[in-house]
Amino acid sequence: MGNFFDSKYFIIKLKIVKKLFFLIVISAILLSFPSKSTKAEHQNGYKLRTVVIDPGHGGRDPGAIGVGGIKEKDVALAVALKLGSYINQYLPDVKVLYTRETDKFVALHERANIANKANADLFISIHANATNSRSANGTETFVLGLHRSAQNLEVAKRENSVILLEDNYVERYDGFDPTSPEGHIIFSLFQDAYLEQSIHFASKVEDQFENRALRRSRGVKQAGFLVLYQTTMPSVLVELGFLTNPAEARYLGSEEGQSFLASALFRAFREYKEEIEARGSHRYLADRSVPIPEDIIQNEVTQEDNPSSALAFKVQIYATQNMSDKDNAKFQNLQKFHVERAGDFYRFVVGPFNQREEASTHHKELINNGFGDAFLVPYYNGERISWQEAAKYE
Ligand SMILES: [Zn+2]
Structure with a gap:
């Protein structure tokens, strides 16, 4: 390859410089008459579609x-x-x-x-x-x-x-x-x-x-x-x-x-x-x-x-050692139903609810719908806690 001062390459470079100059002049003319609605599209083609x-x-x-x-x-x-x-x-x-x-x-x-x-x-x-x-x-x-x-x-x-x-x-x-x-x-x-x-x-x-x-x-x-x-x-x-x-x-x-x-x-x-x-x-x-x-x-x-918003409530409706109990028809259409593992047991719970009143409403509904043993449980950052602890955050 030749360097910049070889005559052959020098002529090519000169042509490129001329071409660039021409392009700059043309661009300057085009840009001085921007059409507002089509400018973005012409410049780069990007449209939020x-x-x-x-x-x-x-x-x-x-x-x-x-x-x-x-x-x-x-x-x-x-x-x-x-x-x-x-x-x-x-x-x-x-x-x-x-x-x-x-x-x-x-x-x-x-x-x-x-x-x-x-x-x-x-x-x-x-x-x-x-x-x-x-x-x-x-x-x-x-x-x-x-x-x-x-x-x-x-x-x-x-x-x-x-x-x-x-x-x-x-x-x-x-x-x-x-x-x-x-x-x-x-x-x-x-x-x-x-x-x-x-x-x-x-x-x-x-x-x-x-x-x-x-x-x-x-x-x-x-x-x-x-x-x-x-x-x-x-x-x-x-x-x-x-x-x-x-x-x-x-x-x-x-x-x-x-x-x-x-x-x-x-x-x-x-x-x-x-x-x-x-x-x-x-x-x-x-x-x-x-x-x-x-x-x-x-x-x-x-x-x-509101630093206490990590506090939440769930309603526990059932506990068992047998995970397959969850397939029972009575658990099928419950909103926010899920299973938590606790040692050898599975807790079937409904929630979480950020508001205690909301959780209480669900608690009462669940009792009325055949889950007579349902009870309310507080959680903090996803961990089950005691009511004494919950009182500190409420
Ligand atoms: Zn949402």
Whole structure:
């Protein structure tokens, strides 16, 4: 090979330089007349085409049950359908897909599957919060990652526990146990290739909730949500507010509240779409390590207003040394039913419930439905504790 000063190569290099100069001039001319609507497409070809909206829970899984019996599944569906209709109306070039459009049960892996198969550009999971404190309030938007507080772990545990209602969840989710804190940690340590984009959208959502819908924003947070882990695109899980707070439950159940929240989500979506298309792509290399903005971490620490939310309750309905007893017909249609191992025994339990009143309601129902020996048990961070210990956390 010749070097730069060999005449043959020098001429070739000169030609390349001339060509480059020509290209720069042409580009400068083209760029000075940007057509706003087609600029992003011409520059890089990236368009946000498909969004999957995922209303949490549904069918036999009501999600959290709040003040006055309001159900998370109904609030999530109402807000999801409104958001989808706004996108269809104002951004007709975007394809809107739902994981459910009616009150039906959809397994978590199926929700992620719908988004993955559609090659969606964004996944928005919509939920409402619950805790054992009536004063807790505000919105929070989660991205996948390791929780930095017991409170965030509790939200993930509650949302992930819906897989207990699915058949064969142990096989389906590679042995993941939603009742153990360790399980939630393991998969949240995986590198999320879309973390930066997810945080970008999540921040817009919380900003709109605060400034447009005038809600109290608890900020962008991280925790190990199974449904986010299984999606292969930027994804967030939105908690619209606390159904266990009387005022917020009223707002979440109202037509007006649902419209405000959906329109805040729509504005966040529109802004995100515009920015991402101008930037070029939401695709990031999987091995790129994304620093987490410092303010997210601070938010989580300062907004910790309910340290007792790791407290939960279950109703024990039966104990046996024979695991196969669970196949008995009387256990088949119970909500939140699962089996816990304790030494040589198996405990058949219903729960967990974050609120003691909610657990008591289920306890009474179970007694009335033939489980006369049912009793209530407190748990802390997934471990069974005594009532004396529970009193310290309540
Ligand atoms: Zn939920």
